[in-house]
Amino acid sequence: MLCKGLCLVAGLAACCLNAEAIEKQAPGDATRGELLYAQCRACHSPGRNRTGPRHCGLLGRQVGTVKGFDYSNAMQQADFTWTIQTLDGFLSAPMDYMPGTRMAIAGIQFGQDRQDLIAYLAAMNRLAECQGEK
Amino acid sequence: MKIFRHTPSRSGLLEEMSDHSRRLFLQRTGVATLSATGIALLSGCANASYGPDKEGKVVARDITILNTAISAEHEAVAAYQAGAESGLLQAGVLRIALQFQGHHKAHVEALEKAVNALGGSSVGPKTDYDFPLEKLNNQTDVLEFAAGLERGAVSAYAGAIGVFEDRDLAKAAASILADEAMHWAVLRNALGLDPVPGAFFS
Numbered sequence: 001m002l003c004k005g006l007c008l009v010a011g012l013a014a015c016c017l018n019a020e021a022i023e024k025q026a027p028g029d030a031t032r033g034e035l036l037y038a039q040c041r042a043c044h045s046p047g048r049n050r051t052g053p054r055h056c057g058l059l060g061r062q063v064g065t066v067k068g069f070d071y072s073n074a075m076q077q078a079d080f081t082w083t084i085q086t087l088d089g090f091l092s093a094p095m096d097y098m099p100g101t102r103m104a105i106a107g108i109q110f111g112q113d114r115q116d117l118i119a120y121l122a123a124m125n126r127l128a129e130c131q132g133e134k
Numbered sequence: 135m136k137i138f139r140h141t142p143s144r145s146g147l148l149e150e151m152s153d154h155s156r157r158l159f160l161q162r163t164g165v166a167t168l169s170a171t172g173i174a175l176l177s178g179c180a181n182a183s184y185g186p187d188k189e190g191k192v193v194a195r196d197i198t199i200l201n202t203a204i205s206a207e208h209e210a211v212a213a214y215q216a217g218a219e220s221g222l223l224q225a226g227v228l229r230i231a232l233q234f235q236g237h238h239k240a241h242v243e244a245l246e247k248a249v250n251a252l253g254g255s256s257v258g259p260k261t262d263y264d265f266p267l268e269k270l271n272n273q274t275d276v277l278e279f280a281a282g283l284e285r286g287a288v289s290a291y292a293g294a295i296g297v298f299e300d301r302d303l304a305k306a307a308a309s310i311l312a313d314e315a316m317h318w319a320v321l322r323n324a325l326g327l328d329p330v331p332g333a334f335f336s
Contacts, residue, residue, distance in 0.1 A: 042286030048264040051205040104199035105293030
């Protein structure tokens with residue numbers, strides 16, 4: 001947990017620098033990803049915690065660290081950062097990638113769909129409701 | 135980790151019915167006629183669908199899926215309440231909004247029964263929901279907000295159906311999905327949009 005806390009602090013410090021770099025690295029089509037994000041809106045929104053945590057600042061964030069969100073034990077105990085690679089793995093089959101997660105969907109089957117969605121998540125920080133997100 | 139043992143309680147008429155006769159009953163009545171009780175009934179049949187070697191693990195997984203659905207349904211109930219209390223809805227629209235809210239309450243009740251029948255504990259509503267109330271300035275805003283939630287709910291159930299280990303629970307989820315899709319279509323129609331925008335949903 002201490003490690004997670006330290007990572008969180010380090011992550012916050014690097015957040016603004018990382019966000020733009022991560023967005024450039026995301027190979028997908030963010031415009032198409034925005035359309036795909038409609039599926040995520042069942043439980044998520046960019047700037048508000050709902051059944052799932054908010055998504056502003058997702059890429060580059062330590063797993064399970066959104067303030068005020070009640071995570072599953074699996075998410076709380078996970079010790080990695082959301083990157084293009086880890087998100088791709090998680091989104092392909094969330095309940096297999098992280099047993100115990102409450103993200104109860106089969107997963108996004110097609111790699112291109114995942115890449116486009118991740119590109120949108122990376123670009124999301126430019127939304128007005130994400131401004132000021134740490 | 136808590137180990138869930140599948141020991142659903144069976145009472146009344148259900149005790150008189152064998153698994154086979156219950157399945158015949160369900161086949162004859164069809165998924166479209168499932169009620170809240172029907173979904174709980176389906177969960178009472180769940181044991182037949184679980185393999186003996188992995189029962190605890192997969193039942194726990196189904197409980198997780200059900201609880202995620204319950205969380206989203208609680209949110210929908212609260213959202214319709216917020217819309218109803220906004221003072222922005224005309225009488226006819228308010229009546230429909232409350233009807234839809236009643237459906238979501240029924241979904242919660244049915245899903246809770248299913249969780250309980252599987253030996254789990256269902257999640258309750260949040261004490262506070264972070265809705266974008268500051269953006270709701272007229273009836274159209276409220277309808278768009280509700281339509282977005284219903285569209286999301288269809289996605290959620292569509293995503294969950296494939297991961298239920300118990301196929302009877304998947305059928306029950308499909309029944310709820312159909313209800314949410316009808317809500318979405320009605321709300322889109324009220325907004326002047328094509329109520330059924332395509333042959334497929336994604």
